[in-house]
Amino acid sequence: MSPPDAKPNETGYIHHLHADQFDDLVPQALANVELRGALAKATNTIRNRRAIALEEIDDLQELRSRAKSIKTEALAHLDDHLETFERQATANGIHVHWAADAESASAIVLDIAIKNKTRLAVKAKSMVSEEIGLNDALIDAGIVPVETDLGEWIVQLAEEPPSHILAPAIHKRRREIRDLLARVLGRPMPDDAAGLTEVARHELRARFAQAELGISGANFLVAETGSFLLIENEGNIRLTTSLPRVHVAVAGIEKIVPRLKDLGPLVRIITRSATGQAISCYQTLVTKPKTSPEDDGPEEIHLVLLDNGRSKLLEDDLTAETLRCIRCSACLNVCPVYRQIGGHAYGSVYPGPIGAIFTPQIAGMHAASQLPGASSLCGACREVCPVDIDIPGVLLHLRHRAAEGDQSTGNHPEADPRTTEKTQSMRRGFRFWRWAMGSSRRFQVFGAVGRLLATVIRQVPSLTKYAGPLAGWTDGRTVPRSPGRSFRSGKMARRLRPEGQGRA
Amino acid sequence: MRIALFVTCLMDQFRPEAAEATVSVLEHCGCEVVFDPRQTCCGQPAFNAGLHQEAIPVCRGAVRVLDDQITRGGCDAIVTPSGSCAAMFRHAIGLLDGEDAAAAKRVAEATHELSEFLVRRLQRIDVGASWPGRVAWHDACHGLRELGIKSEPRRLLEAVDGLDLVESSTCDRCCGFGGTFSVNLPGVSTGMADDKIDELETLGIDAIVSGDASCLMQLEGRLEARGSRIRGVHLAEILAAREPLTRANS
Numbered sequence A: 001m002s003p004p005d006a007k008p009n010e011t012g013y014i015h016h017l018h019a020d021q022f023d024d025l026v027p028q029a030l031a032n033v034e035l036r037g038a039l040a041k042a043t044n045t046i047r048n049r050r051a052i053a054l055e056e057i058d059d060l061q062e063l064r065s066r067a068k069s070i071k072t073e074a075l076a077h078l079d080d081h082l083e084t085f086e087r088q089a090t091a092n093g094i095h096v097h098w099a100a101d102a103e104s105a106s107a108i109v110l111d112i113a114i115k116n117k118t119r120l121a122v123k124a125k126s127m128v129s130e131e132i133g134l135n136d137a138l139i140d141a142g143i144v145p146v147e148t149d150l151g152e153w154i155v156q157l158a159e160e161p162p163s164h165i166l167a168p169a170i171h172k173r174r175r176e177i178r179d180l181l182a183r184v185l186g187r188p189m190p191d192d193a194a195g196l197t198e199v200a201r202h203e204l205r206a207r208f209a210q211a212e213l214g215i216s217g218a219n220f221l222v223a224e225t226g227s228f229l230l231i232e233n234e235g236n237i238r239l240t241t242s243l244p245r246v247h248v249a250v251a252g253i254e255k256i257v258p259r260l261k262d263l264g265p266l267v268r269i270i271t272r273s274a275t276g277q278a279i280s281c282y283q284t285l286v287t288k289p290k291t292s293p294e295d296d297g298p299e300e301i302h303l304v305l306l307d308n309g310r311s312k313l314l315e316d317d318l319t320a321e322t323l324r325c326i327r328c329s330a331c332l333n334v335c336p337v338y339r340q341i342g343g344h345a346y347g348s349v350y351p352g353p354i355g356a357i358f359t360p361q362i363a364g365m366h367a368a369s370q371l372p373g374a375s376s377l378c379g380a381c382r383e384v385c386p387v388d389i390d391i392p393g394v395l396l397h398l399r400h401r402a403a404e405g406d407q408s409t410g411n412h413p414e415a416d417p418r419t420t421e422k423t424q425s426m427r428r429g430f431r432f433w434r435w436a437m438g439s440s441r442r443f444q445v446f447g448a449v450g451r452l453l454a455t456v457i458r459q460v461p462s463l464t465k466y467a468g469p470l471a472g473w474t475d476g477r478t479v480p481r482s483p484g485r486s487f488r489s490g491k492m493a494r495r496l497r498p499e500g501q502g503r504a
Numbered sequence B: 001m002r003i004a005l006f007v008t009c010l011m012d013q014f015r016p017e018a019a020e021a022t023v024s025v026l027e028h029c030g031c032e033v034v035f036d037p038r039q040t041c042c043g044q045p046a047f048n049a050g051l052h053q054e055a056i057p058v059c060r061g062a063v064r065v066l067d068d069q070i071t072r073g074g075c076d077a078i079v080t081p082s083g084s085c086a087a088m089f090r091h092a093i094g095l096l097d098g099e100d101a102a103a104a105k106r107v108a109e110a111t112h113e114l115s116e117f118l119v120r121r122l123q124r125i126d127v128g129a130s131w132p133g134r135v136a137w138h139d140a141c142h143g144l145r146e147l148g149i150k151s152e153p154r155r156l157l158e159a160v161d162g163l164d165l166v167e168s169s170t171c172d173r174c175c176g177f178g179g180t181f182s183v184n185l186p187g188v189s190t191g192m193a194d195d196k197i198d199e200l201e202t203l204g205i206d207a208i209v210s211g212d213a214s215c216l217m218q219l220e221g222r223l224e225a226r227g228s229r230i231r232g233v234h235l236a237e238i239l240a241a242r243e244p245l246t247r248a249n250s
């Protein structure tokens, strides 16, 4: 498995990325009525829970700014904190590995797996493992990875990528899950959620005891103590990280926080933002392997620190904001675009607003140039983001890079001819617009032409196919009724003309 | 108070009544309004598409005209019946260079969206309007999230004679316009409008009111295509209305 076109230290690699097919994936998603129903229902529920959970906090703004400043401080001295982390973790007996890119991260995990004669690996849900394509790498080496998070297990059985960074199977309805399990397990399944969960628990329990290796991500790495925190509700992470003899965690370098006490505010805000819980059912703080036979827990713990294009984002204050993300998924749940199309349409394991900014910055603009356009810039994401990432600001920045090119960030528009054609046609349209808006007289003339065209199109809507980039408008909408005159040509506007201003 | 009016390009060409209503409301509140016809567009459509080369000259044009009005034309403030254009002038500070950036800063600081200007600056709630009918308010994204406008339009609407304001639970969800987004991803854009309209249809309202002509164009375009009886009205149109309260009185 080698990342195509990846230049080390320039752009990273995201497994199964097909964000360049965004234009085809969106209509498919829109046509899926079931999907839209499932998404509307699920995102409504989570966003309401989040809102209620945050209402309870009387120092919410203070908590958010605390969370933001912890992450900002951590990123400002990332190298130092990572070094401290490595020193402390090593002293605790954790093996720390550095992976510059996805390929080397997978290789490190694979190497550990092989050394420990792994046939079966249990996995806790981890977006980073999706990013680096770890499951495929394990399967290629003859090792069976079993996802133990309920949603992640369901998408694994369905042979699909997750469609949400926290609720991987959010796009699936209960009926679909029942049929899937019945097919895979070869027996009839109960109808209710509790019954299905029971089946999953039973199926997965046995695996924890058999597995030679447990694989997880990490929510936060604590530099001060060399430990890392995992947050969950199902208990599967606790089992993954304690039953197998060996535990490997893979984490992006941006997960670092300086001090143990930083976890307080971050945990308080992440669970509320993510699921609307005051606290999750389990928090597992991993500090060292077991030191005596009477102890529980793994004998060997490894932590892989993954860069994969992340450190490049630190070069600019705005793009660095992206790395503050604590993957709470609140931005996905409030995003009106995500709500319409779901996660798979983004063609990236990181979908939604955070995916639209993270994916092109990691994998290169050429691989995901459409994603920054997948937003109306409504700002709902920024409003809920617990670490105050200016997502619309980063989207605007990336649109600028996509439109005007930026070789230093791996933006090679020619790699995607369709995008180029679209960008070119938009640019032609805006060149004309710039000229038309360049003088008051031209604005008047083209305004009048626009009103006339609108009148004609109202009569014969099929004519919009000649309207160039504007053709999409009549896809489900009428054009406005034209008023016959502009404001500036009216009597009132003339009365309001400042002294010294002649005719327009 | 002398006000420089910035009429958004879309409103100028497609909704002149709303621009005229804005002037009437401001004059009713004792302001002197000037409209410099050298203005065209704030540059936002190109800026949001990432096309800075195209956005800059247009944005610069608007900034220079408005700056001229506040520095030399004796205007105390700039008012625009659009939260979106008001927010664009803030982006202009980073988009333009040198003296133009300084001018953009002056313009951004002097610019107020209409409802914000009436309530915060003039402290006017009742502007003498009467408009019989039941309406819901749509919070336009830029007004709400970039300028923090939430209570102002509601207070103004509540003070209108004969008007019955109902809250929509999707009031702060995007209408789906988003400039080029609306034509690049039309299915997503109209789906977003439907998300709101589905709820609006249950409220028994006559009109959806907004402070941005672009949101109205989106919502009206979709409402009409769906055959709805709900229409779109700009806030200024209601505030300037002096309609007899036949229905409310009967």
Ligand code: SF4
Residues within 6 Å of the ligand: A324, A325, A326, A327, A328, A329, A330, A331, A332, A354, A381, A384, A385, A386, A387, A388, A389
């Ligand atoms: S960008 Fe913000 S809201 Fe979205 S997942 Fe990251 S932390 Fe959460």
